[in-house]
Amino acid sequence: MTALLVATRNTAKLSELRRLLDASDLGGIALWGLRDVEEFPEAPETGATFQENALAKARDAAAATGMPAVADDSGLAVDALNGMPGVFSARWSGRHGDDAANLDLVLGQIHDVPDERRGAAFVCAAALVVPGGDETVVVGEWRGRLVRERRGTNGFGYDPIFVPDGEQRTSAELAPEEKDAASHRGIAMRALLPHLRSLTAAAR
Known part of the structure; x- marks a missing residue:
């Protein structure tokens, strides 16, 4: 069994990755979160791109624990806001992780934007760092549009206002x-699956 550290304290992200691994029939991996290891100094997310932030988090986690580490950085890119909040999505309102405040701020900023110009995309960069080994970064994008009021109770973050292309329902x-x-x-995590398979094969 290969232990893989997922560099997050977000239980929803951990659950998502567990479901993806189960669906892919990729066995032999035990997922650990940051709550499962001794605390270590985590550098602030100062990268200009999702890729830079994801790689920095994975490197920190792998170096501190000696475990292979996966980290992601994701957010919402709103067309009418020139791609923002982007890497600032989790702290757009000024308070990190305040989903309700972040969502309200985005809705307020595009209040006067007509429906046909409310395009947006969720973007995720995922990085896998193996101590003394390879570093891999992949990116997934999910296009859609933003509605004017929250709908749904699943998911987290901006899910209640994001309607994916081809859907009438929000992500939530x-x-x-x-x-x-x-x-x-x-999309991003599935792109990592071949590298995770290599990881389990090397451990045999």
Whole structure:
């Protein structure tokens, strides 16, 4: 069994990755979160891109624990806001992780934007760092549009106002399995699967 550290304290992200691994029939991996290891200094997210932030988090986690580490950085890119909040998505309102405040701020900023110009994308960069080995970064994007009011109770972050292309429901109205099959994080994590398979093969 290969232990893989997922560099997050977000239980929803851990659950998503567990579901993706189960669906891919990739066995032999035990997922650990940051709550499962001794605390270590975590550098602030100062990268200009999702890729830079994801790689920095994975490197920190791998160096501190000696474990292979996966980290992701994700957020919402709103067309009418020139791609913002982007890497600042989790702290757009000034308070990190305040989903309600971040969502309200985005809705306020695009209040006067007509429906046909409310395009947006969820973007996820995922990095895998193996101590003394390879570093891999992949990116997934999920296009859609933003609605004017929250709908749904699943998911987290901006999910209640994001309607994926080809859907009438928001991301927060999708079942977890439906979201996994289409989402930015699902796309990115599936792109990592061949590298995770190599990891388990090397451990045999």
